[in-house]
Amino acid sequence: xxxxxxxxxxxxxxxxxxxxxxxxxxxxxxxxxxxxxxxxxxxxxxxxxxxxxxxxxxxxxxxxxxxxxxxxxxxxxxxxxxxxxxxxxxxxxxxxxxxxxxxxxxxxxxxxxxxxxxxxxxxxxxxxxxxxxxxxxxxxxxxxxxxxxxxxxxxxxxxxxxxxxxxxxxxxxxxxxxxxxxxxxxxxxxxxxxxxxxxxxxxxxxxxxxxxxxxxxxxxxxxxxxxxxxxxxxxxxxxxxxxxxxxxxxxxxxxxxxxxxxxxxxxxxxxxxxxxxxxxxxxxxxxxxxxxxxxxxxxxxxxxxxxxxxxxxxxxxxxxxxxxxxxxxxxxxxxxxxxxxxxxxxxxxxxxxxxxxxxxxxxxxxxxxxxxxxxxxxxxxxxxxxxxxxxxxxxxxxxxxxxxxxxxxxxxxxxxxx
Amino acid sequence: xxxxxxxxxxxxxxxxxxxxxxxxxxxxxxxxxxxxxxxxxxxxxxxxxxxxxxxxxxxxxxxxxxxxxxxxxxxxxxxxxxxxxxxxxxxxxxxxxxxxxxxxxxxxxxxxxxxxxxxxxxxxxxxxxxxxxxxxxxxxxxxxxxxxxxxxxxxxxxxxxxxxxxxxxxxxxxxxxxxxxxxxxxxxxxxxxxxxxxxxxxxxxxxxxxxxxxxxxxxxxxxxxxxxxxxxxxxxxxxxxxxxxxxxxxxxxxxxxxxxxxxxxxxxxxxxxxxxxxxxxxxxxxxxxxxxxxxxxxxxxxxxxxxxxxxxxxxxxxxxxx
Numbered sequence: 018x019x020x021x022x023x024x025x026x027x028x029x030x031x032x033x034x035x036x037x038x039x040x041x042x043x044x045x046x047x048x049x050x051x052x053x054x055x056x057x058x059x060x061x062x063x064x065x066x067x068x069x070x071x072x073x074x075x076x077x078x079x080x081x082x083x084x085x086x087x088x089x090x091x092x093x094x095x096x097x098x099x100x101x102x103x104x105x106x107x108x109x110x111x112x113x114x115x116x117x118x119x120x121x122x123x124x125x126x127x128x129x130x131x132x133x134x135x136x137x138x139x140x141x142x143x144x145x146x147x148x149x150x151x152x153x154x155x156x157x158x159x160x161x162x163x164x165x166x167x168x169x170x171x172x173x174x175x176x177x178x179x180x181x182x183x184x185x186x187x188x189x190x191x192x193x194x195x196x197x198x199x200x201x202x203x204x205x206x207x208x209x210x211x212x213x214x215x216x217x218x219x220x221x222x223x224x225x226x227x228x229x230x231x232x233x234x235x236x237x238x239x240x241x242x243x244x245x246x247x248x249x250x251x252x253x254x255x256x257x258x259x260x261x262x263x264x265x266x267x268x269x270x271x272x273x274x275x276x277x278x279x280x281x282x283x284x285x286x287x288x289x290x291x292x293x294x295x296x297x298x299x300x301x302x303x304x305x306x307x308x309x310x311x312x313x314x315x316x317x318x319x320x321x322x323x324x325x326x327x328x329x330x331x332x333x334x335x336x337x338x339x340x341x342x343x344x345x346x347x348x349x350x351x352x353x354x355x356x357x358x359x360x361x362x363x364x365x366x367x368x369x370x371x372x373x374x375x376x377x378x379x380x381x382x383x384x385x386x387x388x389x390x391x392x393x394x395x396x397x398x399x400x401x402x403x404x405x406x407x408x409x410x411x412x413x414x415x416x417x418x419x420x421x422x423x424x425x426x427x428x429x430x431x432x433x434x435x
Numbered sequence: 436x437x438x439x440x441x442x443x444x445x446x447x448x449x450x451x452x453x454x455x456x457x458x459x460x461x462x463x464x465x466x467x468x469x470x471x472x473x474x475x476x477x478x479x480x481x482x483x484x485x486x487x488x489x490x491x492x493x494x495x496x497x498x499x500x501x502x503x504x505x506x507x508x509x510x511x512x513x514x515x516x517x518x519x520x521x522x523x524x525x526x527x528x529x530x531x532x533x534x535x536x537x538x539x540x541x542x543x544x545x546x547x548x549x550x551x552x553x554x555x556x557x558x559x560x561x562x563x564x565x566x567x568x569x570x571x572x573x574x575x576x577x578x579x580x581x582x583x584x585x586x587x588x589x590x591x592x593x594x595x596x597x598x599x600x601x602x603x604x605x606x607x608x609x610x611x612x613x614x615x616x617x618x619x620x621x622x623x624x625x626x627x628x629x630x631x632x633x634x635x636x637x638x639x640x641x642x643x644x645x646x647x648x649x650x651x652x653x654x655x656x657x658x659x660x661x662x663x664x665x666x667x668x669x670x671x672x673x674x675x676x677x678x679x680x681x682x683x684x685x686x687x688x689x690x691x692x693x694x695x696x697x698x699x700x701x702x703x704x705x706x707x708x709x710x711x712x713x714x715x716x717x718x719x720x721x722x723x724x725x726x727x728x729x730x731x732x733x734x735x736x737x738x739x740x741x742x743x744x745x746x747x748x749x750x751x752x753x754x755x756x757x
Contacts, residue, residue, distance in 0.1 A: 058723040095723050100587060100677045109716065112476035126586045130675050133589040195585040427579060
């Protein structure tokens with residue numbers, strides 16, 4: 018009932034959340050800015066969805082629910098972890114709720130569905146969680162901007178490079194068999210093989226795999242230097258636990274996609290997750306003062322270390338709010354709004370570093386190579402061990418050339434033929 | 436034998452009375468005037484009500500008139516949606532040709548389902564169609580090169596002529612009205628009468644010399660055609676398709692619309708579809724537990740109006756007349 022609580026405490030008129038029609042026909046300068054938040058509050062990824070909403074609420078509450086002098090009115094809709102429902106809810110927020118912009122969605126298919134809808138309406142749509150590469154690459158839509166988000170293969174590229182530097186020669190990948198998995202594994206595989214490494218084998222398994230022993234049994238005898246695991250949610254929890262119980266932990270180094278060691282996963286884990294290396298823009302165990310302060314405040318409020326979901330949505334609305342401040346709260350001109358967001362550089366985010374967007378609406382980050390270590394409170398968190406400065410979604414490739422190669426898929430992993 | 440869905444609301448076939456014609460014309464006129472009164476969002480919902488109403492009606496052909504409750508119609512519907520989106524976006528065909536191909540694909544799939552399912556009845560029919568639907572869903576999910584896998588297919592596929600939401604609504608209304616009339620005519624034809632005979636007792640029909648399997652097969656195929664037409668319109672409506680469109684939940688939702696409206700009432704499908712879509716969208720504004728609200732509503736309908744909304748109203752009207 019987080020949402021109800023919020024509605025009560027926010028003290029905002031929430032008539033628009035009902036079925037009625039917004040009473041504000043004309044927008045005065047102090048009329049509220051309507052923010053349409055789409056998050057999966059039911060369905061398979063509901064726990065992540067709740068943290069997304071928390072991130073948004075946390076930011077606006079700290080702002081006194083005002084940006085550029087205009088009150089903020091949140092309209093939160095459940096996308097049900099389902100693309101059809103997502104389109105329906107997006108339609109409702111845009112056509113009936115008349116929101117100034119949309120933000121959110123978690124699963125790639127829900128984000129792609131909403132992106133396809135806003136392509137027609139021109140509504141600004143921000144996607145801090147949706148990682149589908151092509152939304153800011155080959156199939157870019159100008160009003161869809163990945164503020165504070167990342168494209169799936171963006172951090173896998175530097176991780177591949179780090180694996181080379183570490184002296185790994187042979188890697189096996191285990192990944193969830195869907196686009197997000199293909200893109201992350203592809204990012205790592207391309208950089209790693211182009212640098213002389215070898216991808217010995219790639220295992221693809223369906224989402225919600227209960228038993229990883231068929232893969233782990235083979236991996237144990239493959240004589241590889243490292244394993245790359247592209248897992249999310251419950252799959253990640255199970256993979257990490259089973260990796261340890263197979264006795265592979267400590268024997269073969271485990272590299273993970275950033276989702277595999279996200280707080281939403283390792284929060285519930287013990288020592289079995291220690292030592293996993295991943296690459297990401299955010300590391301909750303960083304000693305950067307801005308990050309530390311954010312983690313402390315968030316933990317105090319929600320009694321848990323912030324995950325990717327909470328952090329990304331928090332930074333995402335912060336980014337958009339900064340653009341609104343620049344525009345002095347005038348959002349009527351949508352193309353000006355979109356251009357301003359694209360030009361906005363975020364300097365006061367929990368990352369503690371200035372971040373800007375590339376020409377395609379995807380952020381350029383200093384990417385950390387992170388290792389899971391024990392936090393002072395006895396739980397585990399990700400601590401940066403190395404930094405790759407200014408990593409864009411195109412890594413070191415020329416954007417035009419890069420986009421000429423096919424998108425990463427099960428059949429195309431960018432593996433260099435030897 | 437298979438009378439689990441036999442509805443007492445259906446009497447002998449009636450000829451088209453003047454009252455019925457006037458009612459139908461009045462309903463269509465009101466529906467045609469809706470775009471002048473509703474906002475774009477509400478009109479979008481109304482469009483969806485029509486599309487899903489047609490799908491629920493196609494299920495009612497089997498559930499209400501042949502005594503066979505299908506849980507595979509979501510898959511038939513969704514395959515048409517897939518074919519339309521694929522044909523326009525990847526094969527570059529015109530939307531009209533794509534829609535025809537979609538309906539054709541759905542009809543063919545209906546025929547395949549029919550071939551496999553006609554031997555069964557009752558709960559076995561339910562389970563078999565459920566399993567067939569799951570296979571389709573599995574294919575759509577895993578055949579990534581063609582179906583786009585989890586992410587699905589998307590793109591602007593609506594022709595420019597129908598890009599206006601009002602024009603699109605009127606198109607859907609016209610198609611739905613014509614097809615509903617066709618369904619109505621179909622179930623009242625001698626063929627439809629035979630289906631009803633099969634519903635009431637297939638062993639008796641068999642001993643009277645009717646080819647029960649053939650009738651059910653044709654019934655299933657025709658039902659697939661209408662589900663496919665709904666699916667093609669859904670493709671134009673959403674310009675997007677993903678495995679959730681062919682998932683079991685889609686079949687279940689459509690069946691629930693049929694049941695909520697009243698099995699065997701035919702036009703109850705639209706009432707059921709309107710009730711469920713309205714509930715989904717209103718309840719979700721107030722609580723994230725809207726699915727619970729939906730569930731409770733169904734339980735209440737099952738207890739207090741097992742014949743569905745339209746079925747119950749008909750029964751009440753009949754009681755008042757006497």
